[in-house]
Amino acid sequence: MAIDDASPSADAVPSADTSSEPRGRYTIDAVDNAARILLMLAERPWLRTSDVANELGVARSTAHRMVSTLLERGLLRYNPGDKSYGAGYRLVELGMSVIGVGDLKSEAIPFLAQVAAMTGETAHLIVLEGDEIVFVSVAEGGHVIRAASRVGARVPAHATAAGKCLLAQLSPAEFDQLYPSATLAPATDATIRSRVALVETLDTVRAQGFAVNDGESESELAAVSAPIIDTRGTAHGAISISGPKERVRAARERYVDAVVSATRGLERKIFGRAS
Known part of the structure; x- marks a missing residue:
């Protein structure tokens, strides 16, 4: 996509030593x-x-x-x-590489595989973009009936476990900017439908360190998620496992332990964060 600003001519190439030249001479x-x-x-x-x-x-x-x-x-x-x-996510990745914490997507791969192996469910790395989540990478579970890969998909954040984890880490101003309305669009009958209810849920999520989705994004799907947080308290993404609702319900406590363990391990590896 073109931008309406003229660039210097091709022959305006600086010499090896430009220290004596006026600042901005070669600025594009x-x-x-x-x-x-x-x-x-x-x-x-x-x-x-x-x-x-x-x-x-x-x-x-x-x-x-x-x-x-x-x-x-x-x-x-x-x-x-x-x-x-x-x-955007690419800018966050760039910042992370500059300060030496590596590529979140590549660093998360073994931790996604760990969770998928421990639970048999599909594990995703998820990031927040506006009021939606984006599925970034996946490790599929071993169950015959399992959640499919959603890499590249976008879903309303308030209807998902990972979205609630990441929304819970926003400042009040950032949250207000994303949700100015008193009502929220439902994806299923179980989806949170009001801003007040969402705020109350996020308070709980923030306190317990994980979130669940019990048929809120898809009626027969459930998920458990925990955020990936750096040493300054900034959330960079979340790890989420999802599967058939009844199976996730029955094993929820074990799944919570698995996903929290994975996110804590990833935080230690890329941020040096203590458990």
């Missing part, structure tokens, strides 16, 4: 503007197109093309509730 406007948009996220968690236009001094149509390009690359994520943009 489009790259500079993209960097400035991402750096704005350090001051506020969500941006609107108007914020970007005002900060950069460009037309809103140009700002929209800029954020759309970053969105396509996974560096931003979109919240349809208020049409704002936050840090």
Whole structure:
């Protein structure tokens, strides 16, 4: 997707030693503007197109093309509730690699396999994007009848165990931005339907350290999930196991132990977090 900013000509290549040159001589406007948009996220968690236009001094149509390009690359994520943009999963991955905690997706693979082996159920790594969860990677369970891989799928966060785990870690301001309405759209008869009920549920999830989904996203499916939290208390994702509702209900305590154990192990490995 093109951006309305002119780039320097191809022959404007800096020499090996540019220390004596004026700062900004070789700056490419489009790259500079993209960097400035991402750096704005350090001051506020969500941006609107108007914020970007005002900060950069460009037309809103140009700002929209800029954020759309970053969105396509996974560096931003979109919240349809208020049409704002936050840090995307790829940006989070980049930040994690810079500070030396590695790639969450690749680091999670053995822990997903561990949970799948312990329970026989399908295990997913899940991240939060706006008011939805995204299934990132999977280890399928050994049961003949089991939950299928959902990698790439998006589901309303309030209707899932992983979504509730991750929503519970948001600040009040971030939560209010995602859920300004008093009512929530149901996926099944068991889905939480009000903001008040969701807040009460998240208080419980935050206190106990895990969440369950008992037929809330799909009527015959149940799940158990725990968040992946760094040493500063920021949630980067969640591990979730899911399967037929009656089987998960019967083994819930054992499944909770398995998924919490896996997330704690992953936290120790990539964040150095104590148990």
